[in-house]
Amino acid sequence: MNTEFESTADRVVIIGGGPGGYEAALVAAQLGADVMLIERNRCGGAAVLTDVVPSKSLIATAEMMEEIGRSDSLGIRIYDSEGDDGDTVIADLKAVNKRILSLADAQANDIYEGLTRAGVKVIQGTATLADRDHVDVVEEGGTEYTLEASTILLSVGSHPRELDSAKPDGERILTWTQLYGLDELPEHLIVVGSGVTGAEFASAYRALGTKVTLVSSREKVLPGQDEDAADVLEFVFRNKGMNVLSRSRADSVTRTEDGVEVVLSDGRRVEGSHCLMAVGSIPNTDDLGLKTAKIKVSDSGHIKVDGVSRTSRAGVYAAGDCTGVLPLASVAAMQGRIAMFHALGDAVQPLKIRHVASNVFTAPEIATVGFTQSDYRENSTDIDTAMLPLDTNPRAKMLGIKDGFVKLFARRGSGSILGGVVVGPRASELILPITMAVENRLTVDQLSASFAVYPSVSGSLTEASRQLHRHL
Numbered sequence: 001m002n003t004e005f006e007s008t009a010d011r012v013v014i015i016g017g018g019p020g021g022y023e024a025a026l027v028a029a030q031l032g033a034d035v036m037l038i039e040r041n042r043c044g045g046a047a048v049l050t051d052v053v054p055s056k057s058l059i060a061t062a063e064m065m066e067e068i069g070r071s072d073s074l075g076i077r078i079y080d081s082e083g084d085d086g087d088t089v090i091a092d093l094k095a096v097n098k099r100i101l102s103l104a105d106a107q108a109n110d111i112y113e114g115l116t117r118a119g120v121k122v123i124q125g126t127a128t129l130a131d132r133d134h135v136d137v138v139e140e141g142g143t144e145y146t147l148e149a150s151t152i153l154l155s156v157g158s159h160p161r162e163l164d165s166a167k168p169d170g171e172r173i174l175t176w177t178q179l180y181g182l183d184e185l186p187e188h189l190i191v192v193g194s195g196v197t198g199a200e201f202a203s204a205y206r207a208l209g210t211k212v213t214l215v216s217s218r219e220k221v222l223p224g225q226d227e228d229a230a231d232v233l234e235f236v237f238r239n240k241g242m243n244v245l246s247r248s249r250a251d252s253v254t255r256t257e258d259g260v261e262v263v264l265s266d267g268r269r270v271e272g273s274h275c276l277m278a279v280g281s282i283p284n285t286d287d288l289g290l291k292t293a294k295i296k297v298s299d300s301g302h303i304k305v306d307g308v309s310r311t312s313r314a315g316v317y318a319a320g321d322c323t324g325v326l327p328l329a330s331v332a333a334m335q336g337r338i339a340m341f342h343a344l345g346d347a348v349q350p351l352k353i354r355h356v357a358s359n360v361f362t363a364p365e366i367a368t369v370g371f372t373q374s375d376y377r378e379n380s381t382d383i384d385t386a387m388l389p390l391d392t393n394p395r396a397k398m399l400g401i402k403d404g405f406v407k408l409f410a411r412r413g414s415g416s417i418l419g420g421v422v423v424g425p426r427a428s429e430l431i432l433p434i435t436m437a438v439e440n441r442l443t444v445d446q447l448s449a450s451f452a453v454y455p456s457v458s459g460s461l462t463e464a465s466r467q468l469h470r471h472l
C-alpha cells in the first residue's frame with residue numbers, strides 16, 4: 001500500500017463511511033482532492049446498516065398495517081377464506097426483516113460503488129488519529145500503515161448506550177440494532193425510553209400487532225419535542241391500546257424463564273416477552289487517538305466543533321453523531337459537506353441548526369422546523385402562532401385522518417415565518433414549504449398567496465398562514 005498520495009492535490013483522509021463521511025468524500029472528490037475513506041464495517045455506516053434505513057423500512061410495513069387497520073372506516077371489509085368477517089392480516093416478521101436487511105445491504109453497496117466511481121479510495125479497516133496530519137490505519141487483513149493528510153475528517157458515529165442493569169443479550173433484551181434478527185413478532189414488547197427512537201419502535205410494533213408497553217421516565221413521551229404534538233401522540237398511543245407508563249424509570253431488566261422482567265424505580269414490575277432498550281447513544285470516540293492529537297471533547301465524549309465543522313486543531317474536522325450537534329443523518333451529511341467546502345476553499349455557509357427540519361416517524365408523524373413552542377413561551381409578545389387541527393381539513397376527512405394539526409410561528413409585525421410543526425400521516429413530506437419559508441424568510445402573506453391544491457392536507461398550511469395575516 002502506497003501510504004502517500006500520488007498527486008499534489010489536497011489530501012483528504014476521512015475516518016468513518018456513514019452519511020457524515022461519505023457525503024464529505026463525494027464533495028472532496030468533486031472539488032478535486034485526493035480522498036481516502038477508512039471504514040471498519042461497511043459504507044453507509046450505522047445510518048444504512050442499523051438505524052435509518054432498517055427502521056424506516058420497518059415503519060413502511062407498519063404504515064401499511066395501519067392503513068389496512070383503518071380501512072374498515074373507509075368502507076372496506078376484509079373476509080377470510082370462508083367468506084366470513086376476518087382479521088387475518090398479519091405481518092410476517094421473518095419476511096419483513098429479510099426485506100429490510102436486503103434493502104440495507106443494497107444501499108451499502110450502492111454507496112460503496114458511488115464512492116469508488118467518484119474516485120474515492122475506500123479502505124476496509126480501522127483508523128486512529130496519530131496527530132493533526134497523520135492517520136494510523138489497520139486494514140481488515142492486519143496490514144498497518146500511516147497516511148499523511150492535509151485535511152482529516154472524523155465522522156465515526158455513535159453506538160447504543162447500554163445499562164449494566166439491563167444488558168442486551170440479542171435475544172430478549174435488545175438494542176435497536178438487534179431487532180432485525182427476530183423471526184417472529186414479540187408477543188409483548190416493553191420499550192424502555194420514550195425519546196424519538198423508543199417512540200418510533202413502540203409505534204411500529206404496535207401497528208404490526210405486538211402488545212407494547214412504553215416505559216417513559218418523563219411526564220410525556222418525546223421529551224424536547226413540541227408539547228402539543230407529544231400530547232396527540234400519547235393520546236393516539238393509548239387509544240391504540242399501548243400501555244404508556246409515564247414518570248416511570250426502569251431500574252433493571254432481566255431474563256425470566258420465557259421472557260423479560262423490567263423493575264421500575266418505584267418497585268413496580270412489568271413482564272413481557274422482549275425488551276427494547278432505547279436509552280440514547282454514545283459517540284465512538286474512545287479509542288480514536290483524540291487525546292494524543294489534542295482534539296477537544298465534551299464531558300459526554302463528543303468532539304467539539306464550530307459551525308463549519310472545525311475541531312480544536314487546524315486541519316482536523318468532525319461531522320455527524322460523534323459531534324453531538326444534532327443526531328440526524330441529514331445534519332451529519334451537511335456537516336461533512338460544509339467541512340470539505342471550508343477545508344478546500346469553496347464558498348461555505350455555517351450550519352444553521354434553526355433551519356434543520358426533522359421528523360419523528362411515528363403514526364401520526366411529527367415534523368418540525370425552526371422556532372419551537374418553548375421559544376414561543378419565552379417570546380410570546382413578539383410572536384404570533386396559529387394551530388389548525390387536521391380534522392377540519394376536507395382532504396384529511398376524505399382520507400379518514402382524525403389526529404394531527406399544523407402549527408405556524410410568525411414574527412409579529414413583519415409576519416416572517418419562524419417555524420412550524422406538522423402532525424399527521426406523511427408530515428415529513430408536508431414540512432418542506434415551512435422549511436423553505438424559514439430558510440428564505442418568507443412572510444405569512446407570501447405563503448398564503450401560494451396556491452394549495454384543493455382538496456389537500458397542505459391546504460391547512462396556507463389556511464394557518466391566512467389566520468396569521470395582520471391588517472396594515
Ligand SMILES: Cc1cc2nc3c(=O)[nH]c(=O)nc-3n(C[C@H](O)[C@H](O)[C@H](O)COP(=O)(O)OP(=O)(O)OC[C@H]3O[C@@H](n4cnc5c(N)ncnc54)[C@H](O)[C@@H]3O)c2cc1C
Pocket residue numbers: 015016017018019020021038039040041042044045046047048050051052055056125126127128155156157158176197284288319320321322326327328329330331332361
Ligand atoms: C433507530 C434510529 C433511527 C434513525 N432514523 C433517522 C432518520 O429517520 N433520519 C435521520 O436523519 N436520522 C436518523 N437517525 C440518526 C442517524 O442514524 C445518525 O444521525 C447518522 O447515522 C449519523 O451519521 P454519522 O456519519 O455521524 O455516523 P454513522 O452512520 O454511525 O457512521 C459512522 C461510521 O464510522 C465507522 N467507524 C467508527 N469508528 C471507526 C474507526 N475508528 N475507523 C473506521 N471506521 C470507523 C462506523 O463503522 C460507521 O460505519 C436514526 C438513528 C437511530 C438510532
